[in-house]
Amino acid sequence: xxxxxxxxxxxxxxxxSTPIRRLLSYFKKLKKxxxxxxxxxxxxxxxxxMACLISGCKAPKGRGDKLLGREITVGFAQVxxxxxxxxxxxxxxxxxxxxENGIKLDFIDCDNDIDVQIKAxxxxxxxxxxxxxxxxxxxxxxxxxxxKAEEAGIPVIVIDRTIDDSEKYVTWLGSEFTDEGLAAGEWxxxxxxxxxxxxxxxIEVTGNEGSSAENGRSAxxxxxxxxxxxxxxxxxxxxxxxxxxxxxMDEFCEEYKGEFNVIVAQNDNMAFGIMKSLDExxxxxxxxxxxxxxxxxxxxxxxxxxxxGNINADFECNPLQGPACLKLIYDLEKQAKIQKETFMSExxxxxxxxxxxxTYFNSMGEEVTEPIVVVDKAAVEAAY
Numbered sequence: 001x002x003x004x005x006x007x008x009x010x011x012x013x014x015x016x017s018t019p020i021r022r023l024l025s026y027f028k029k030l031k032k033x034x035x036x037x038x039x040x041x042x043x044x045x046x047x048x049x050m051a052c053l054i055s056g057c058k059a060p061k062g063r064g065d066k067l068l069g070r071e072i073t074v075g076f077a078q079v080x081x082x083x084x085x086x087x088x089x090x091x092x093x094x095x096x097x098x099x100e101n102g103i104k105l106d107f108i109d110c111d112n113d114i115d116v117q118i119k120a121x122x123x124x125x126x127x128x129x130x131x132x133x134x135x136x137x138x139x140x141x142x143x144x145x146x147x148k149a150e151e152a153g154i155p156v157i158v159i160d161r162t163i164d165d166s167e168k169y170v171t172w173l174g175s176e177f178t179d180e181g182l183a184a185g186e187w188x189x190x191x192x193x194x195x196x197x198x199x200x201x202x203i204e205v206t207g208n209e210g211s212s213a214e215n216g217r218s219a220x221x222x223x224x225x226x227x228x229x230x231x232x233x234x235x236x237x238x239x240x241x242x243x244x245x246x247x248x249m250d251e252f253c254e255e256y257k258g259e260f261n262v263i264v265a266q267n268d269n270m271a272f273g274i275m276k277s278l279d280e281x282x283x284x285x286x287x288x289x290x291x292x293x294x295x296x297x298x299x300x301x302x303x304x305x306x307x308x309g310n311i312n313a314d315f316e317c318n319p320l321q322g323p324a325c326l327k328l329i330y331d332l333e334k335q336a337k338i339q340k341e342t343f344m345s346e347x348x349x350x351x352x353x354x355x356x357x358x359t360y361f362n363s364m365g366e367e368v369t370e371p372i373v374v375v376d377k378a379a380v381e382a383a384y
Contacts, residue, residue, distance in 0.1 A: 078093075140165040171341070242270065263291055
């Protein structure tokens with residue numbers, strides 16, 4: 001028997017009852033009954049104070065420089081602005097690393113130019129910032145500039161994509177891209193079985209060659225291509241952009257029309273361009289169409305297309321890393337011990353309820369069973 005279908009709304013937690021809320025409710029009842037006396041007020045103040053001490057009240061919101069004793073300067077070298085995901089990531093970091101939180105942020109959009117990014121990081125060192133945050137365009141070529149930062153005593157935090165040729169950073173925060181690819185492969189295997197598909201012929205539109213997102217998603221998904229003996233017809237770099245996705249798909253439609261039935265787009269923006277190309281070439285796709293479309297990121301417009309049945313499945317890559325990045329900086333200021341890696345929580349989405357969950361071995365070799373969430377309006381509204 002199939003497991004229960006998981007809807008996004010099932011994930012929305014109800015407001016929890018707390019000791020303070022129960023006390024306030026109690027005294028509201030006293031007030032209505034006319035028994036709300038000066039003695040009652042005294043007891044209310046006492047019990048609320050004790051509840052705060054027991055449960056651990058959060059510090060009041062205020063300027064972070066007052067909480068930390070100084071203003072912190074942070075240099076952030078961002079990949080660019082090529083996708084909805086990237087823009088959401090930038091906004092999340094900017095909102096968290098704000099003056100209100102005691103941070104003076106020096107932000108540089110590197111426009112997908114690795115030379116600009118290396119120069120930006122070197123410039124942050126010269127400016128003697130307190131911390132450097134990097135979302136690396138590519139995973140190699142970092143040893144020299146990270147050595148410069150280390151010698152200057154400036155901690156480096158890496159977010160989203162990874163750095164593979166140097167260990168001279170204090171921590172990394174982001175997604176397990178290989179697991180995203182593995183999950184997509186396991187979903188397709190189960191979906192194809194339920195649909196009775198005998199042949200899987202794949203066209204793949206990847207992200208920037210050499211980026212850890214492209215490396216990981218490809219590595220994970222290609223394991224299933226090997227295990228299941230699927231046929232991959234061609235794979236081209238669409239540069240994580242809508243324009244790149246359309247350009248590549250135009251070429252594929254001309255060269256391989258009628259030869260493929262699965263399209264893998266390594267982010268939502270490329271999927272949008274792919275769908276434009278398919279429309280222009282008169283090829284149907286999505287639920288009930290000739291093409292199965294798998295995408296990654298699960299941005300708001302991506303999930304809207306899943307809800308509408310245009311994208312069959314979308315595997316989330318969580319861009320909202322700003323608050324976690326701020327916490328890492330606060331912990332480093334307090335000289336607290338931090339982990340070398342922190343993974344963001346993510347969800348797998350689909351348009352149909354025929355594959356309620358998947359079981360696979362993740363990148364750590366652990367067998368995991370994870371739900372496939374059927375997209376509803378609540379999921380779209382909650383997306384970035």
